[in-house]
Amino acid sequence: xxxxxxxxxxxxxLWLLTSCGGAAPVEEPITEEVPxxxxxxxxxxxxxxxxxxxxxxxxxxxxxxxxxxxxxLCWENPNQNNQADRVLIQSAIExxxxxxxLVDFVGWxxxxxESKGIRIQLSDEPPQTKGLGTNIDSLENxxxxxxxxxxxxxxxxxxxxxxxxxxYKGYSREDYIRISAVHExxxxxxxxxxxxxxxxxxxxDLQQGADGTMPIGGWDLNSVMxxxxxxxxxxxxxSEMDIIGVQRVYGAKRIEKExxxxxxxxxxxxxxx
Ligand SMILES: [Zn+2]
Numbered sequence: 001x002x003x004x005x006x007x008x009x010x011x012x013x014l015w016l017l018t019s020c021g022g023a024a025p026v027e028e029p030i031t032e033e034v035p036x037x038x039x040x041x042x043x044x045x046x047x048x049x050x051x052x053x054x055x056x057x058x059x060x061x062x063x064x065x066x067x068x069x070x071x072x073l074c075w076e077n078p079n080q081n082n083q084a085d086r087v088l089i090q091s092a093i094e095x096x097x098x099x100x101x102l103v104d105f106v107g108w109x110x111x112x113x114e115s116k117g118i119r120i121q122l123s124d125e126p127p128q129t130k131g132l133g134t135n136i137d138s139l140e141n142x143x144x145x146x147x148x149x150x151x152x153x154x155x156x157x158x159x160x161x162x163x164x165x166x167x168y169k170g171y172s173r174e175d176y177i178r179i180s181a182v183h184e185x186x187x188x189x190x191x192x193x194x195x196x197x198x199x200x201x202x203x204x205d206l207q208q209g210a211d212g213t214m215p216i217g218g219w220d221l222n223s224v225m226x227x228x229x230x231x232x233x234x235x236x237x238x239s240e241m242d243i244i245g246v247q248r249v250y251g252a253k254r255i256e257k258e259x260x261x262x263x264x265x266x267x268x269x270x271x272x273x
Pocket of ligand 1: 183193
């Protein structure tokens with residue numbers, strides 16, 4: 001009996017170590033990295049040249065997957081000044097995660113103390129989610145998104161953080177909002193950083209934040225969840241594997257219009273219904 005108790009304690013400690021629901025927020029290293037100007041130095045090792053045969057994208061934290069595809073969402077601090085930015089964020093999500101899967105974020109109004117689901121605070125700090133998937137369910141300020149970028153997002157030639165003046169390295173302020181929102185919503189759906197996977201190549205050593213539990217299939221350099229993506233944040237556009245990944249977890253959108261748009265992808269045999 002004692003043996004089982006120790007086994008349980010060890011398993012519990014392991015769970016604590018790997019859990020994303022802990023105190024440490026999933027802070028964004030894009031703080032330091034973004035936007036990447038050049039691909040990683042040892043690009044010749046890039047998986048582009050040896051594409052994995054199996055495709056099973058994203059790094060899912062299985063226990064944090066939402067039970068329903070319909071997920072409540074609210075803003076902690078909506079006001080007139082950030083209205084256009086909120087519209088932009090909503091549109092970015094509608095055109096990515098929601099466009100290809102059955103995920104439907106509903107509400108988008110002001111939070112109340114009782115609000116459930118994802119609660120977004122707009123604040124000039126590193127974009128982050130304070131856990132993966134359902135770990136931020138009903139959590140006040142569970143997701144932080146930045147729309148002003150005076151204290152995060154840009155550095156001078158010496159690497160010191162400075163208020164952003166856009167365009168910055170070819171990005172507009174709207175690009176920053178859109179790209180970081182798509183990434184953070186990936187976390188909110190239960191996806192960890194792709195580069196945290198154990199099969200991440202050695203040149204990609206930007207591991208950060210909570211790990212997933214299901215690193216199956218090929219590592220995806222193009223994922224919006226991969227800091228090593230030579231295109232910062234995948235430019236806020238889901239990679240082919242991101243699309244397949246979110247569809248595998250939450251179901252594929254099958255309406256005719258979307259089917260046409262993603263026709264090539266729907267032909268792949270890997271899709272579940
Ligand atoms: Zn992240």
